[in-house]
Amino acid sequence: MPVAIVTGSGGLIGSESVRHFVEAGYDVAGLENDMRSSFFGPGASTRPATERLVQAYDEFRSLDLDIRDSAGVDRVFERHAGQIELVVHTAAQPSHDWAASAPQVDFGVNANGTLNLLEASRRHAPDATFVF
Numbered sequence: 580m581p582v583a584i585v586t587g588s589g590g591l592i593g594s595e596s597v598r599h600f601v602e603a604g605y606d607v608a609g610l611e612n613d614m615r616s617s618f619f620g621p622g623a624s625t626r627p628a629t630e631r632l633v634q635a636y637d638e639f640r641s642l643d644l645d646i647r648d649s650a651g652v653d654r655v656f657e658r659h660a661g662q663i664e665l666v667v668h669t670a671a672q673p674s675h676d677w678a679a680s681a682p683q684v685d686f687g688v689n690a691n692g693t694l695n696l697l698e699a700s701r702r703h704a705p706d707a708t709f710v711f
Contacts, residue, residue, distance in 0.1 A: 580638070582662040584655065586610045586646055586696065587670030588639075589625030594632060596667045601636045606662075608655060609641045610670065614688070618677055646670050646692030649699075656699035663704035668696055668711045 583600040587593035588609025597607050609632070616624040629641050644651050656663065671689055672678060678685035693711065700709055 580604065580606045580662075581664040582659045583607045583665040583667065584610065584659070584663060585667045585669065586692075587625075587668075588632070588641060589613065589629035590615065590669055593667070593669040594625075594628045596669065597632050597636070597639055600665065600667070601638045605638065605665070607636070607639045608659065609639060610644045610646060610652070610655065611641050612643055612645045614645070614672070618672060618674065646695055647687050649691075649695040652695045653699045653702070656703035660703040663700075663707045666696065666700055666704065666707055666709045668693065668709065 581604070583605040585593050585596045585600070585607055588597050589611040593609070597609055601607050609629070611625060611629055613625045616626070632639050633641055642655060644655065646652055670692060672685045697709065700707055
């Protein structure tokens with residue numbers, strides 16, 4: 580079964596991507612760490628969406644992983660090397676207003692996290708489609 584990796588898998592676009600690709604026949608690994616709850620408070624948590632996906636789809640597994648963790652990201656890609664056909668990157672710190680209060684965190688998530696994913700893709704899944 581082909582593997583799709585979806586970052587931010589508990590968010591709006593990420594969770595819909597999980598549904599779509601599971602139903603299209605992919606084994607989906609979701610990278611999610613629920614940073615939305617720390618950015619915007621408990622009411623913005625992605626945890627409920629993640630729990631619904633885990634319950635609904637046997638082909639989906641949620642991995643509690645921060646995309647800023649380059650070694651952790653690399654391990655996920657290495658574990659699935661040769662099977663990854665698709666990477667859908669939807670994880671982000673999305674608020675410009677919030678970014679002004681913590682620019683290092685914003686840059687770490689949005690720039691360094693994306694770089695970690697691109698590098699892991701290059702090393703372990705060079706033929707995979709990367710959707711950003």
